[in-house]
Amino acid sequence: MVGLSRVAKCCETCNKRSIYGIINTKKRKRVSMSGTKKYENLILYICDSLGGSVDGKKKLAKLLYYIDFDRYEYKESMINISGDTYKAWKMGPVPDKYMNIVSKLVKSGKLKHTTRDLVCYYHKQEIFTSTVKPDVSQFDKDDIVVIDRVIKKYGGLSGKQLETLTHQEAPYLSTDPNEEIAYELSFYRGTDFSDVLAVA
Numbered sequence: 481m482v483g484l485s486r487v488a489k490c491c492e493t494c495n496k497r498s499i500y501g502i503i504n505t506k507k508r509k510r511v512s513m514s515g516t517k518k519y520e521n522l523i524l525y526i527c528d529s530l531g532g533s534v535d536g537k538k539k540l541a542k543l544l545y546y547i548d549f550d551r552y553e554y555k556e557s558m559i560n561i562s563g564d565t566y567k568a569w570k571m572g573p574v575p576d577k578y579m580n581i582v583s584k585l586v587k588s589g590k591l592k593h594t595t596r597d598l599v600c601y602y603h604k605q606e607i608f609t610s611t612v613k614p615d616v617s618q619f620d621k622d623d624i625v626v627i628d629r630v631i632k633k634y635g636g637l638s639g640k641q642l643e644t645l646t647h648q649e650a651p652y653l654s655t656d657p658n659e660e661i662a663y664e665l666s667f668y669r670g671t672d673f674s675d676v677l678a679v680a
Contacts, residue, residue: 538639
């Protein structure tokens with residue numbers, strides 16, 4: 481496995497393909513343990529943990545990214561929660577299917593999708609509000625640990641702040657624009673899970 485210093489060097493010189501090429505020399509392993517129901521409840525869980533609502537489509541996308549990539553990296557499980565894939569869009573990692581899941585939740589009445597005007601902005605901010613509690617039986621113990629950790633660490637940040645953070649990390653820096661981000665790149669972030677591993 482490539483060391484973090486080498487990844488940082490590659491990112492600094494914008495040599496994106498070298499990292500991705502190294503990863504692709506081995507068989508890619510992305511294990512999905514999710515179905516639509518689990519994905520739906522993940523979004524409901526995020527909303528519920530943030531007082532019932534998530535402010536902004538960008539914020540929801542970035543929280544899902546951190547949850548999935550942290551879960552993959554945590555204990556080297558190589559498992560994500562949503563089962564989704566992520567693309568390196570201009571504003572950071574974006575899950576492919578999350579708005580489809582949002583639409584299903586809205587249609588079923590489990591989620592409200594509203595908008596509000598933002599001061600000094602020309603566009604409206606989208607608000608996602610849960611109307612039911614999540615089914616936590618969909619998640620295992622490690623899922624809950626990771627989700628709660630991400631909410632605690634990043635839940636108070638705005639979508640723009642989360643975008644800035646993701647732009648500084650190996651998964652985004654090492655992926656060509658609009659291409660799929662390899663989950664294996666999560667290991668090159670060097671995430672410190674000591675806060676939760678100590679009590680696991």
